[in-house]
Amino acid sequence: MMRSLHVDGDSFLHRLQPGVKLTALAIVSLCLFTIQTPAVLAIAAIIGLAGHCMLRISPRQIWLRLRPFALIVVVVALFTAILNSPGEGLTAFFRLAALALFASLVTATTTTGDFIDVITRAALPLERIGLVRAQDVGLSIGLVIRFVPEIVSRYEAIRDAHHARGLKLNPISVAVPLIITTLRSADEIASAIDARGIRRQK
Structure with missing residues (x-):
């Protein structure tokens, strides 16, 4: 969650x-x-x-x-x-x-929903001239906002796991699992978005 x-x-x-x-x-x-x-x-x-x-x-x-x-x-x-x-x-x-x-x-x-709505409306002029799809821009910004606390939470979990095992924190042992779990979560979210037809398939 x-x-x-x-x-x-x-x-x-x-x-x-x-x-x-x-x-x-x-x-x-x-x-x-x-x-x-x-x-x-x-x-x-x-x-x-x-x-x-x-x-x-x-x-x-x-x-x-x-x-x-x-x-x-x-x-x-x-x-x-x-x-x-x-x-x-x-x-x-x-x-x-x-x-x-x-x-x-x-x-x-x-709320994240309000952020998405505002950014989507702001991007509509760019959509009219064919530069971007406003809904995709709003969704992207919303996901970034939601991912910030999620990444922090994952870092804290990795840090606590290191401490519980008596291991010292180092950039590689923290970055690798953090990147892997974040990319996995991003892939799952992208699949869920596509499954619901929220963004247009290219």
């Missing part, structure tokens, strides 16, 4: 139209990349973190949602600080942290 990033609730963000949330996220993301002041970006990150309080979930649950992005944020910020300057590294850290927090808010308050 695939886990979902969505959190049930009745907050203002839950009631907001999915299209509005995605548009706002796009605008906020653009704004974050134009801001160069660490203090302002830090305030944005705090606002994003405060927004999670509306979800009525524990700090541990918030951390579990953000943990997959935490390493990326830290690594990018660290390399930026080393290659450029500590100030730019701090700017990168708060910018990416704020972006991750706002994106997490949108995924937490929007």
Whole structure:
């Protein structure tokens, strides 16, 4: 059973139209990349973190949602600080942290079905000129969103299995089973989609 990033609730963000949330996220993301002041970006990150309080979930649950992005944020910020300057590294850290927090808010308050509907409608103009099939684009985005927590769950299962056997974690022993199980699951989902005629056969 695939886990979902969505959190049930009745907050203002839950009631907001999915299209509005995605548009706002796009605008906020653009704004974050134009801001160069660490203090302002830090305030944005705090606002994003405060927004999670509306979800009525524990700090541990918030951390579990953000943990997959935490390493990326830290690594990018660290390399930026080393290659450029500590100030730019701090700017990168708060910018990416704020972006991750706002994106997490949108995924937490929007169901996968709503994501698919919005993306499908947005892709309709491209379908009219023959570039893509809107339904396939929406379905692809929806599956990506659903696979994020699933991959994290599989990694945790592999890690726990290593610990239970007293084995040390190494990239190969983790990556190989993770890739195999993920590809197997993707193949099963693709077969189920084709069996139901959801996407058009080429």
